[in-house]
Amino acid sequence: MDEIRVASRKSIDSLSVGTYRQGVASPAESRTKRVLDFVASIIGMVVFSPLFLIIYIAIKHEDGGNAIFKQERVGYRGKIFTLYKFRSMAVTSESDGKPVLCSGKDDKRLTRVGRFLREHHLDELPQLWNVCKGEMSFVGPRPERKFFVDKIKAINPDYELLYRLRPGLFSAATLYNGYTDTMEKMLERLRMDLDYLHNRSLWLDTKIIFLTVFSILSGKKF
Numbered sequence: 001m002d003e004i005r006v007a008s009r010k011s012i013d014s015l016s017v018g019t020y021r022q023g024v025a026s027p028a029e030s031r032t033k034r035v036l037d038f039v040a041s042i043i044g045m046v047v048f049s050p051l052f053l054i055i056y057i058a059i060k061h062e063d064g065g066n067a068i069f070k071q072e073r074v075g076y077r078g079k080i081f082t083l084y085k086f087r088s089m090a091v092t093s094e095s096d097g098k099p100v101l102c103s104g105k106d107d108k109r110l111t112r113v114g115r116f117l118r119e120h121h122l123d124e125l126p127q128l129w130n131v132c133k134g135e136m137s138f139v140g141p142r143p144e145r146k147f148f149v150d151k152i153k154a155i156n157p158d159y160e161l162l163y164r165l166r167p168g169l170f171s172a173a174t175l176y177n178g179y180t181d182t183m184e185k186m187l188e189r190l191r192m193d194l195d196y197l198h199n200r201s202l203w204l205d206t207k208i209i210f211l212t213v214f215s216i217l218s219g220k221k222f
Helices: 002-013 017-022 027-047 049-063 112-119 127-133 146-155 157-164 172-177 183-199 202-217
Strands: 068-074 080-086 137-139 168-170
Touching: 027 049, 027 127, 027 137, 027 202, 049 080, 049 112, 068 146, 080 127, 127 168, 137 202, 146 157, 146 183, 157 183, 168 202, 172 183, 172 202
Parallel strands: 137 168
Antiparallel strands: 068 080
């Protein structure tokens, strides 16, 4: 763990905290992003409503459990919010109350329908509602559970800088780093998210969305 902590600090220290604080979006740009998020999320929920229904029926038909999965995540300004997803794991997952990261498509807790949803990122669709409500944005750091946030902050407290951003449905870290199932990946994701914090712009957001959608449609697994 000490080796991870040292490696993380070296990578983050290559860009100082002061540098990150310079990457502040203008009020006009922030308002524009929020309006675009709101409009696009409404359109997305309308366009994908038939798909929502199909997925809902498929999940209910497989095991009869709740189709929508709710989980508390740490979001904008460090506040806790409820994130929505289509349930991709068995109802009994984490029944012992201990948070466990998904280990990928081979995770035995995934249902048959859930594995398909994960591979094609369709389980994320209900987060359009989180975007509409202003709890999330289309682009930003992926929101994490407090249990894991505390573990990351114990190694690198710069995680708190991400509280300036709304969590995102898309992120460069997810695109290039994939699902985070180890602490090493979490720290690499943090490095990339802090880089986004410094360099963010509407143009970069557009690029991340385009590349993510293209990757999903082309069958890339991440």
